[in-house]
Amino acid sequence: MNRKVTAWEKVEIARNPKRKTALDYIENIFDDFIELHGDRNFKDDKAMVCGLARIGEQNFTIIAEQKGRTTKENIERNFGMPNPESYRKAIRFMKQAEKFGRPVITFIDTKGAYPGIGAEERGQGEAIAKSMFEMAKLRVPIIAIVIGEGSSGGALAIGVANKVFMLENAIYSILSPEGYSSILWKDANRFKEAAEKMKLTAKDLYDLKVIDKVIKEPNGDSEESFSKIVCSLKKEIKKVINEMSTLTTKEIVQERYKKFRNMGEFINLQEE
Amino acid sequence: MIVDKIKKQEVKNVKNKKPNIDIPVGKWIKCDNCKEILYKEAVRDNLSICPNCGHYFRMHIGKRLNLIIDDGTYKRFDINIDTPNPLQLEDYPRKLKSLREKTGLEEAVSCGIGNINGEKVVICIMDSAFLMGSMGIVVGEKITYSIEQAVQKRLPLIIFSTSGGARMQEGIISLMQMAKTTAALTKLHEAGLLYISVLTDPTYGGVTASFASLGDIILAEPKAMIGFAGQRVIEQTIGESLPEGFQTAEFLLEHGFIDKIVERKDLKETIYKLIKFHKGGLTYSE
Numbered sequence: 001m002n003r004k005v006t007a008w009e010k011v012e013i014a015r016n017p018k019r020k021t022a023l024d025y026i027e028n029i030f031d032d033f034i035e036l037h038g039d040r041n042f043k044d045d046k047a048m049v050c051g052l053a054r055i056g057e058q059n060f061t062i063i064a065e066q067k068g069r070t071t072k073e074n075i076e077r078n079f080g081m082p083n084p085e086s087y088r089k090a091i092r093f094m095k096q097a098e099k100f101g102r103p104v105i106t107f108i109d110t111k112g113a114y115p116g117i118g119a120e121e122r123g124q125g126e127a128i129a130k131s132m133f134e135m136a137k138l139r140v141p142i143i144a145i146v147i148g149e150g151s152s153g154g155a156l157a158i159g160v161a162n163k164v165f166m167l168e169n170a171i172y173s174i175l176s177p178e179g180y181s182s183i184l185w186k187d188a189n190r191f192k193e194a195a196e197k198m199k200l201t202a203k204d205l206y207d208l209k210v211i212d213k214v215i216k217e218p219n220g221d222s223e224e225s226f227s228k229i230v231c232s233l234k235k236e237i238k239k240v241i242n243e244m245s246t247l248t249t250k251e252i253v254q255e256r257y258k259k260f261r262n263m264g265e266f267i268n269l270q271e272e
Numbered sequence: 273m274i275v276d277k278i279k280k281q282e283v284k285n286v287k288n289k290k291p292n293i294d295i296p297v298g299k300w301i302k303c304d305n306c307k308e309i310l311y312k313e314a315v316r317d318n319l320s321i322c323p324n325c326g327h328y329f330r331m332h333i334g335k336r337l338n339l340i341i342d343d344g345t346y347k348r349f350d351i352n353i354d355t356p357n358p359l360q361l362e363d364y365p366r367k368l369k370s371l372r373e374k375t376g377l378e379e380a381v382s383c384g385i386g387n388i389n390g391e392k393v394v395i396c397i398m399d400s401a402f403l404m405g406s407m408g409i410v411v412g413e414k415i416t417y418s419i420e421q422a423v424q425k426r427l428p429l430i431i432f433s434t435s436g437g438a439r440m441q442e443g444i445i446s447l448m449q450m451a452k453t454t455a456a457l458t459k460l461h462e463a464g465l466l467y468i469s470v471l472t473d474p475t476y477g478g479v480t481a482s483f484a485s486l487g488d489i490i491l492a493e494p495k496a497m498i499g500f501a502g503q504r505v506i507e508q509t510i511g512e513s514l515p516e517g518f519q520t521a522e523f524l525l526e527h528g529f530i531d532k533i534v535e536r537k538d539l540k541e542t543i544y545k546l547i548k549f550h551k552g553g554l555t556y557s558e
Contacts, residue, residue: 113481115501115509120519123529125480125500129454133486136455137462153438153450153481153500160451174438174447179505184440197359198443208358210444260455261416263448264409269352 007195013169022064022107028230039088048086050093061097064107081114084127103141106158113154128157135160139249166202168217173200341386348384383418389544394422396431408439412449419456428466433484437477450482466550492521
């Protein structure tokens with residue numbers, strides 16, 4: 001397949017229900033993984049998986065948006081759309097990561113934070129804001145990996161990382177192309193055009209400096225190509241953690257701060 | 273300081289344009305709530321509140337400044353920037369131009385330093401008349417710059433929010449402004465400085481999910497609509513209609529997400545009082 005994959009085709013690939021989910025990656029990248037539950041406040045929201053993992057002697061804290069792999073699991077996991085408890089669980093794990101000096105790896109894969117009555121009652125906006133706030137000042141390295149759909153604030157909520165990786169066929173955007181075209185052009189049918197315009201592919205986002213690395217996806221959805229992705233992710237995680245091992249906590253925070261401080265180049269009219 | 277990373281493009285300087293936000297087009301205005309036809313001047317003299325039913329009209333930046341900041345003390349930050357139109361949308365620059373002419377505003381937020389009963393503050397005021405107060409690169413940068421100024425000058429920060437959320441026209445870069453403004457607030461937090469967030473009608477999406485929800489104190493105007501997801505989206509998702517009073521300031525107060533609902537006429541005094549309460553904290557030794 002040499003033909004260039006269009007942005008809309010990537011959206012379809014990223015959303016394919018057969019696409020590998022966060023747990024598939026976690027179970028294969030890490031030598032050991034234990035899932036731990038609950039936000040200690042309201043409930044355990046299953047749209048977010050948190051836990052501890054290890055590669056060799058290096059421990060990690062894992063925070064991952066998890067879609068279901070079956071219909072039953074999808075219902076349990078609310079189709080990967082987090083309620084506020086997900087973000088509060090994530091915050092709890094970030095703080096523990098800091099306490100015990102573990103780097104954090106997040107996996108981004110969501111259509112967005114859940115738009116529901118309960119979600120609003122329990123402060124969806126506040127939960128997302130607080131999650132970004134805690135990430136921005138966390139004194140351990142954070143790597144975020146966009147593996148499927150990274151849509152809207154619900155994705156960015158766990159995306160304030162030192163390094164952001166993105167799979168070649170994943171998408172990362174302000175909103176779904178459908179939502180975008182209906183808001184901007186009052187026409188929900190122009191979603192394919194929206195997908196092209198929005199700059200939501202890994203390459204576009206790399207050029208915009210929103211992400212740091214594109215992880216190549218070999219053709220096809222065979223187990224062999226999956227294991228290649230797992231292999232590169234493992235290699236890149238190890239590389240970044242190794243590179244950052246000489247930094248002070250201050251430098252770790254500062255590096256992340258600088259990255260997001262510089263988001264959005266602008267035209268300066270001062271010198272006119 | 274502002275880093276100029278983009279070469280100059282063809283940009284008109286909008287600096288010298290006169291604001292015309294307070295000049296009514298017609299003399300009459302209809303209240304959205306009670307449908308009464310009102311004399312515009314009577315509404316304006318009543319803090320943009322309907323004299324008939326008490327409905328709050330959305331307030332423009334100029335009026336808000338008059339309401340909150342001591343006369344003659346506001347000094348706008350000298351930061352004149354424009355969006356590079358990151359998605360290269362054809363009609364976006366034209367839309368911005370016509371909005372600038374129509375509203376007299378350069379963008380959806382005005383930021384500067386001013387006094388509240390003599391207390392110096394950094395203040396940002398958003399305006400929903402400008403592209404629904406949406407946050408793109410310029411709004412994100414101005415808010416971030418203001419937060420940095422508050423840290424540098426050790427001043428309290430006051431932000432009046434009103435916004436539909438992240439600005440669609442600038443795509444993912446608008447989304448990233450949520451992280452940028454939020455990260456800047458961690459510095460304010462670590463500097464031990466006060467941030468009062470005031471939510472006005474409407475505050476939604478990426479603004480609710482970033483700086484607007486991160487105040488040490490969060491105030492709101494009565495009946496202001498505040499939320500993350502828009503009501504239509506929620507209705508479509510859950511397939512049922514929403515309860516009465518959903519996402520109002522009163523709803524948020526009940527659920528514990530804001531500190532206090534404050535009437536427009538009392539806002540200045542309340543903010544002043546809160547600033548005073550945050551002064552002179554004792555420093556205990558370690």
